[in-house]
Amino acid sequence: MDLLNAIAEKSERYNKFEECIKILNELVSIEPYNEKIVQKLLNAYLNLEKRNEAINCYKKFEAALRSDLNISPSNELKLLYNKLMEKPMAVMSGSQDKGGFKKQKLEIEVQCIENIDYFCVSDIIRKIILKGDRKYIFGLNKCYLDDLNFIQLEVGLGYEKLYTDKCTLHTSLPNVRIVDAFVKFIIYMNEIYILNISISDTDKMDSISFNVLNYLKQLKITDLYIKDNAAM
Template sequence: MDMLNIYFLGKSKIEYQGKGIEDQLGNKAIALICLLVLNEKRYLSRDKIVGYLWPDSNIEAARYNLRYNLWLIKKNIGEDEKGHPFLRVDNDCCSINRDYEFKCDIYDIMKFKPNQKDSIDSIIKLKQLFRGDLLEGCYFNKCDEFNDLIIFERINFEQRKVKILKRLVELYEKDDNYNDSLEIINEVLEIEPYDEDMVLKILDIYVKCGKRVSAITYYNNFSNLLAGSLGISPSNKLRDKYNEIRLTLSDSHPNRETDDYDKMHSKSSFNNKNYPALKIVSDCMKNVEYFWISDVIGKLVAVIDGEYINQLSEKELLDLGYIQSDILSYCSEKENLVYEYKREVMSVCIINAFIKLLNNICQNQNLTIIILNSSDMDEVSANVLKYLRRTQIEGLNIVEESI
């Protein structure tokens, strides 16, 4: 039986009895069909339709345009084999006929709900329906409300795609198909790059495949992405997973992977190009001593491995804690120490501790510090910055940007 097949994702395509009829319908008739399908076969008032598609026309002209496009649709899309018309139309409303048999990509996607009967093949078929954006390349002049609706629905369908991809990941995981799982997870991350649940799945898969070094590297790259793009650190759940992987790696028997891990963390084999890059964005404030240094320390505490901080002495931690309290959480007996350390800290102590922290990090990791509004940097921080540029710590890159 030749059916009506409608495709709205990507370039619009409408086939009736095996032939494309887009040219016979025209853009507004196609937009009208799309609008009715998006309303999931509910009645849509004529006034609402003309408000979407002919907002700049007077009421008589708009109603005429609607009647004409309804006639075009009826003329080109006939009744199905059971005699059902494609549209239900009365004096006030329009809708897709619930009894009419047809196929439509967005309608199939809108009906999707994960269930136990899902198969890999059925989900792949849904995935293949995403040929592009909803009504791709279409823009309707002076139809602002309709154009806004399409943009909104494009976002909705992107989220539906993510839902379908995640269901496919679950089915691949159930079959222990790790390669295909990783491929689909990466498709999800192209849409939602900060989805930590998907990152957790990647780490789990790497561990199951015996690639714990790959898991650690992936975590570091993701952590840098969060720090550089959002200025935040991974969730506790993700950090706990990372620490668990590192612990199992250090406790395992020597093998090729642990040898590679030791090389990766060995100062003697350090090469800037071979280590994961860490990037933070810092800001400045005039006339507030140590503001930039404090901001950098705070950003670093949020994203770096604690082992770099633990290499500082208790006194050095307290020196830095004088300008950035976040680092005090690394003091072993911070309450008593802080109480005893109420005296003002000498600037040289703060600066030396700060430089030592940067050196600790750059022994095993490239660090880029982006400075916003450097012209507003306080005097103490500006002098430290000059020193850092002069000494050129290996692995440290400082970039000034204006906003």
Template sequence: MRYSDCGGLLKISFLGKPRIEFNQQDITKEFGSKAIALLCLLMINRNGYCNREKILAYLWPNSNDKSAKYNLRFNLWTIKKNVGLDGNGNEFLCVDRERCSINKDYEYQCDIALIKDLLDDNIDDLEDLETMRHFFNGELLEGYYFKECNEFNEVIIYERNLFEVAKVKLLLRLAKQYENRGDLDSCLNTLEETVKFAPYDEDIVLKIMEIYELQDKNSLAVIYYNTYKNRLVNLLGTQPSKKLTAKFYELSKRPSKGVKLGKTDFDTNNKQRICIKTKCINGIKYFWMASVIKSLLEVEGLQLEDYLTDTQLRDLSYIQPDIANSLGETSARTEVPDVRIAVAFVKLIEKISDSIRLKIIILAENEMDDFSRSLYEYLQDMRLHVDLISE
């Protein structure tokens, strides 16, 4: 079944900001929060039914019996009023004195229903998988929290976790299809998206390293391993598995012949290294520092967010606006104290040099601005794994 075959007059999205369309008209505003909650609850149980008493306990737990039943009748009426018959004349809801459910014969499209059904069917068609990927626009009922409805909120949290697992499963299937077709760039991008939801899944980390290897980008695989290892040590206090570490040593023993500007490779001792070229202009405060940051941003596979906090990166965006772009922000900070800029810059160089031999070529070093020179001299005194070379 392809998505183009699914449909009907009714379309519902619960992932991200809820949206309800009927006959190509957005009718979301016609539904209050409890009506949307009720609709979501019925959709989660679309292959069965919901007992009225259970719905009351979920959505109006602290109301008296008369008020709760009235609220349920009103919200059922709201749904029926705004969701008309489908193309075959079927009503959307089946309601009696005891139960409520979605009519199984009613034609509609709903993101959470499609995702669950197609994943259960083990769909591996690339077109279906790519379309499903776009349905994941956020969490289930994103931004919604229902006051005093503790049991219902627990249901939503549970379902959110299920959909996160479903997304990982979907992305892994998609990555496999890309790999089978030889589209290694798409495979890699998909795997890197998957890691955001399963950051400590070493099978995914290993697969990313293997894809880099297939692309003859062993140095990027090593960078990725080091980044993962640092995260593992700092956050969980543990080390990568023997299998992953063995892959790292295998790849790190394949050094390149020479270091290239803006690239990563390895020296004869298998030490990872990066070489960048920077410029100086006297009289323009921070210019050399900004040049260093810009050159680092251009190094393939090097992510500054792996070395600094968001706050530190935003501080540096004051002197190098390209950082704001890398963070997905539209503008850099307007004013930052010099001491914070200095601390963030030194920390960046220090953190990178912990795992990488950094070579910084400085053009026209005699033209370096005063503020940058003070930090340049400070870095020289720190005896880091940094080569500062004037040309």
């Protein structure tokens, strides 16, 4: 441990960040809950402009703390993450940033049903939970997870399998809260996935789902693809 720490510090001092990252990842595998090591790892990623990898690193660490120890990262690490999120995302061809981080593809297919509010967006959430990285998914801010749980109980069920506490089960919520939580959820998932969402029978889509999905299309988010297929 001491030797690896010394090599990592030397690599950082001489701006050999690729080497530093390899050593720090070894240290994380030995001490997965050591926040100082994770903080150094985030800074090394940032020095190489590997923003997506830094985000993914933080989210995995946060999820591990919550699921294994039922605690959250320190305010210092949260502040570093918040600064990271404020930086503009470098837009590169395809799904690769300057640091070479490649997003995985996540393909979702949903079918609309008439006269059921939120059915389409609720099914999108369910399919993402079934196919995505659950530790990452349930690392989303719990306030948003609580609101999404109102329209999709798989959110609460999945969260409870990872953590000792439970999602709040609301009896009513204003539409704006649910819509905002869904948008935050999709943007959050888009940080590590190329999202391909294919929607069938869009002529039967409920009005709330229609409006929020149109809003997401208008944002023109890189690596978010929403394809509509009306019934023949």
